[in-house]
Amino acid sequence: MTKFRIIFISTNFYYRIIVLARTKINGLGVGVLSIIILTAVIGISFPPAHAEVTKVALVTDALFSDQGWGTNAYTAATNLSEKYGFELGTAESVAIPDIESTLRDFAEQGYDLIIAHGFQWTDPALVVSPDYPDTKIFVFTGYASGPGVASISPLQQEGTFPLGALAGMMTETNVVGFVGGQPYPNLINIFEGFKAGAMYTNPDVEVLVSWTDDWDDPAKGNAAAEAQIARGADILFHTADTAGQGMIRAAQDHGIYAFGAVLDQNVTLDWASDTILTSFVLDIEKSFEMAYTVTNEGNFVGEMIEPGIETGPGGPGDGIVYLAPFHELEGAVPQDVKNRLDAIVSDIQNGHLVIPFTAEFTAAGESALTIDESVAATEVASEGGGCLIATAAFGSEMAPQVQFLREIRDNTVLQTESGTNFMTGFNQFYYSFSPVIADYERENPAFKETVKLALTPLLTSLTLLQYADIDSESEMLGYGIGVILLNIGMYFVAPAVLIMTVGKKILKK
Structure with a gap:
C-alpha cells in the first residue's frame, strides 16, 4: 500500500500542498505525483494575480490652489496619473465633519486606492476601511494604521530644524517668528523643530509663534506677521497654507526674509522671489508614488511609514523632507552659514543629530533639545x-x-x-x-x-x-x-x- 506525506509550502501570499510518496508507488502514482508536483511548482513560480490599481482618489480638506500643501498634493497626483495611466478622482476643501462620508463615497465608487491628505483623515480612515477591504487608504501625515490603512508620517521636524538653524544664523535682531494655521500636534512639532534649530545656532534668539486658526485667509496671516514684526522679528516662517501668503506679503512689505513651506515657494509665488529665502519642502510625489506602487504590486501593508530628511527632490533613500535652494538670493547667505547649514543637514541624515518629535509646546527660551552654550548636545x-x-x-x-x-x-x-x-x-x-x-x-x-x-x-x-x-x-x-x-x-x-x-x-x- 502506498503511504503519503503532506508537506505545506508557503509564501507570503498563499499555500501549496505537495503530496510525496514515502514508499514505492506504481506507474499511475508516479504520473499523478508528477502532475501534483508540477502544479505546485507552477503555483510557486507564479503567485496568484492581484487586482491592479486603476482608480486612485486624492482627498483633502485643503485647497488645491493654496500654492503649498494642497497644490503640492494635487500636482503630485496628476503627474502620477499621467505617468501610470490610472483614473484620478479628487475632492478638495472637505469639511472635517464630512471626511468619513467622503471616504465612503469614493470606496463605494470602487476606487482601489485613496490618498487622504491630512492627519485629520486618520481616525475616519480607520472607521471606514473595514467596510471596504478592496480599497486601500494611505493617510499622508497620519498617526495610526490598520489592516487597510497605512500612514505616511514624515519627520517634518528634520526639515524645520535646519530652517530654524538658518534663521538663527541670519537674524540681526535675535527675534524670529512662526505663523501656523492651527496648533495640531503635527504643526506643534513643525514649530518646535524650527524653534530648536534657531536655538541650536543662536542661544540668544527669541522665537515668536502665532496661530491664525484659519488656513485660507491671507489677511489673518498678514495680521499675525505684522504683530511679530512689531516685536522685532526680522525672519518669518509659516505653515498656514493660503493664510501664510499674507505673512509673506508682510515680510515683503517690511523688507525682511520669509521661509516658505511644503513647496519651493520662491518659485510657486514668483511675486515674492525677493523675499522667500528658502522653504522646507515635502517630496510628496515620491511618497504618493510609493503608495501607488506597493498597492499596485499587491504589497500593501497597513503600517506607519516615517521618512525623514533627504538631499533634494527624488533623492536616494526613503527621505522626503528637504530644503529648497536659495535661487537668486544665493548671494545673501554668507558662505560660513551655508557650510554650517550643510553640516547640520549631514548630521541629521547620518544620525549624529537626532531631532525628536515634539507634540507639546516647550517653555519660552527652551526647546526639545539640550543646548550646551552655542552647541546642541542632543545627538546619539x-x-x-x-x-x-x-x-x-x-x-x-x-x-x-x-x-x-x-x-x-x-x-x-x-x-x-x-x-x-x-x-x-x-x-x-x-x-x-x-x-x-x-x-x-x-x-x-x-x-x-x-x-x-x-x-x-x-x-x-x-x-x-x-x-x-x-x-x-x-x-x-x-x-x-x-x-x-x-x-x-x-x-x-x-x-x-x-x-x-x-x-x-x-x-x-
Whole structure:
C-alpha cells in the first residue's frame, strides 16, 4: 500500500500542498505525483494575480490652489496619473465633519486606492476601511494604521530644524517668528523643530509663534506677521497654507526674509522671489508614488511609514523632507552659514543629530533639545557632536580636516563597542571646555593659528587608522592605545625632552 506525506509550502501570499510518496508507488502514482508536483511548482513560480490599481482618489480638506500643501498634493497626483495611466478622482476643501462620508463615497465608487491628505483623515480612515477591504487608504501625515490603512508620517521636524538653524544664523535682531494655521500636534512639532534649530545656532534668539486658526485667509496671516514684526522679528516662517501668503506679503512689505513651506515657494509665488529665502519642502510625489506602487504590486501593508530628511527632490533613500535652494538670493547667505547649514543637514541624515518629535509646546527660551552654550548636545549619546576646536581653527564644519575627524569617529572608532565607550567618556570631558576655547579662537586670530598648528600632529597620527584593518575589539583597543601613546609622546614627552636638553646646555654654559 502506498503511504503519503503532506508537506505545506508557503509564501507570503498563499499555500501549496505537495503530496510525496514515502514508499514505492506504481506507474499511475508516479504520473499523478508528477502532475501534483508540477502544479505546485507552477503555483510557486507564479503567485496568484492581484487586482491592479486603476482608480486612485486624492482627498483633502485643503485647497488645491493654496500654492503649498494642497497644490503640492494635487500636482503630485496628476503627474502620477499621467505617468501610470490610472483614473484620478479628487475632492478638495472637505469639511472635517464630512471626511468619513467622503471616504465612503469614493470606496463605494470602487476606487482601489485613496490618498487622504491630512492627519485629520486618520481616525475616519480607520472607521471606514473595514467596510471596504478592496480599497486601500494611505493617510499622508497620519498617526495610526490598520489592516487597510497605512500612514505616511514624515519627520517634518528634520526639515524645520535646519530652517530654524538658518534663521538663527541670519537674524540681526535675535527675534524670529512662526505663523501656523492651527496648533495640531503635527504643526506643534513643525514649530518646535524650527524653534530648536534657531536655538541650536543662536542661544540668544527669541522665537515668536502665532496661530491664525484659519488656513485660507491671507489677511489673518498678514495680521499675525505684522504683530511679530512689531516685536522685532526680522525672519518669518509659516505653515498656514493660503493664510501664510499674507505673512509673506508682510515680510515683503517690511523688507525682511520669509521661509516658505511644503513647496519651493520662491518659485510657486514668483511675486515674492525677493523675499522667500528658502522653504522646507515635502517630496510628496515620491511618497504618493510609493503608495501607488506597493498597492499596485499587491504589497500593501497597513503600517506607519516615517521618512525623514533627504538631499533634494527624488533623492536616494526613503527621505522626503528637504530644503529648497536659495535661487537668486544665493548671494545673501554668507558662505560660513551655508557650510554650517550643510553640516547640520549631514548630521541629521547620518544620525549624529537626532531631532525628536515634539507634540507639546516647550517653555519660552527652551526647546526639545539640550543646548550646551552655542552647541546642541542632543545627538546619539555615544556618537557626540562636532569638533568645536577644529571647526573654529579651520573655519568651517565642512573643512577637510574637520570632515576627516568626523569620518575617523564615525567609520572607525564608533564601529566597535570599546570605541563607542571611549567616545562617550571623551565627549563628557571634551565638551566641558571646548566651547570656551572655540570662542577664544574666533576672537583671537593669533590663538586660532596656534591651535591650527598644534592640531597638525594629531591629524597626522590619526591617518594611521585609515590604513588599519580593525575587525575586532582587541584590534581597536590596540590601535587606539597606540595612537594615544603616540600623541602623548608628541605633545608631552618630546617637548619635555627638548626642554630638558636645552636646559642642560644652558646650565653647562
